[in-house]
Amino acid sequence: MSSPKPKIVVLGAGVAGLTTALELARTGLYDVSVIGKYLPGDYDIEYTSPWAGANWMSFVKDDEQLKTYDRMTFEEFTRLVKEQPEAGIWSQKCIQYVREEDLEKTSLLGGLLDPRPWFADLTPNFKRLSKDELPQEYSRGISYDSFCINLQIYLPWLVSQLLKLGVSVRSRTVSHISEAFKSHASGVPVQAVINCTGLMASKLGGVMDEKVIPGRGQTVLVRNHAPAMYSVSGTSDADDEMTYIMSRPGGGTILGGCYQLGNWNGVPDPNMAQRIIKRCLQICPQLEDEGKLDIIKHNVGLRPSRIGGPRVEKEKFEDGWVVHNYGAGGAGYQSSYGMAAHVVQLVAEALL
Structure with missing residues (x-):
């Protein structure tokens, strides 16, 4: 008679928790349950995943572990686009511009200025843009094929994959990590808890990670369509503001944005929204249909950033x-499968 499978609770039902639970369940070695204060379909400022732009645009330069996370995720997105289009991921050209005044900001630009960034051989159709391919105000640029995700499709799809594998996904609030050990769907105490609480790792009893801080992001969702994803190295408006454009499969385009560390404010700033729109139209005037944008809503999300990088x-x-898995900041989607694979390895070391 075979021994029962080790029981595991994944705490947190954002992209990190759902992806990690899926990768654990796919091994067939564990009896996995997921609990989260919020589930896909919920919207709250504490619940980061539904607000994300959600694409793959690596900004890693020298950290080999982070490169591995991003590489493994890119490879899985490639597979999903080909084999499971219902997941809501699609391939899209990505164009990144660098302003002359940002050339010294090498720590912020990742490998963008390298002759061959680390992902050049990973992403199809990588090229460095020539001078005549750049808008006049930019000094450098690259383009390659990458991915963008429709969260309204992808997050429920992750839940559906878990349910197919017999994984319970339930709403439950815990105030201390110890409570999760008694939260398996079977009612039996578990051998391991996977802590995927994101920003709430700063407030969870037994963890209380003071290195975790919000990275506030504000975006504008429009019905208009952009022909590619875009990003720019900086803005003239503020050091913590950004410019990026992401068109989602199934419709809608995200215009961004900002990265305001330590800012918990969940209310959209109308003045910032106007600056975001102005910057995005400068790099992609094709966005406007007959001279106007069709705005769906203004969003604010708090990225689960962590001083020193993810844990x-x-x-x-x-x-x-x-096993902790949080603190990915703005890389939550693009590193999700790589980080989940690392968790699978650590769980095996602990339990098998």
Whole structure:
């Protein structure tokens, strides 16, 4: 008679928690349950995943672990586009511009200025833009084929894949990590908890990670369509504001944005919204249909940023093992499968 599978609770039902649960369940080695204060379909400022732009645009330069996360995720997105188009991921050309005044900001530009960024051989049709391919105000640029995700499709799709594998996904609030050890759908205590609480890792009892801080992002969702994804190295409006455009499969385009560390304000700033729109139209005037934008809504999301980078490591608690997986900041989607694979490895080291 075979031994029962080790029981695991994944705490958090954002993209990190759902992806990690899926990768654990796919091994066939564990009995996995997911609990989260919020589930796909919910909207709250504490719940980051529904507000994201959600694409693959790596800004890693020298960190080999982060490169691995992004590489593995790109490879899985490639597979999903080909084999499971119902997931809501699509391939889209990505164009990145660098302003002359930003050339010294190498720490912020990742490998963008390298002759061959680390992802040049990973992304199809990579090229460095020539001078005549650049708008006049930019000094450098690259383009390549990447991915953008429709979250209203993708997050429920992740839940559907979990349900197919017999994984319970339930809404539950816990105030201390120890409560998760008693939250498996079977009612039986678990051997491991996967902490995918994102921004709430700063407030979760037993964790209380002071390095976790919000990276406020504000975007404008419009019905208009952009022919590609775009990003610019900086803006003249403010050091913490950004310019990016992401068209989603199934319709709608995200215009962004900002990255305001430590800012918990969930209310859209109308003046910033106007600046975002102005900047995006400068790099992509084709966005306007007959001279206007059809605005759906203004969004604010709080990226789960972490000083020093994401935390993916195991820790022994009195009740059992905790494997942490949080703090990806703006890379939550583009590193999701790579970080989940790392968790799978750490769980195997702890339990098998």
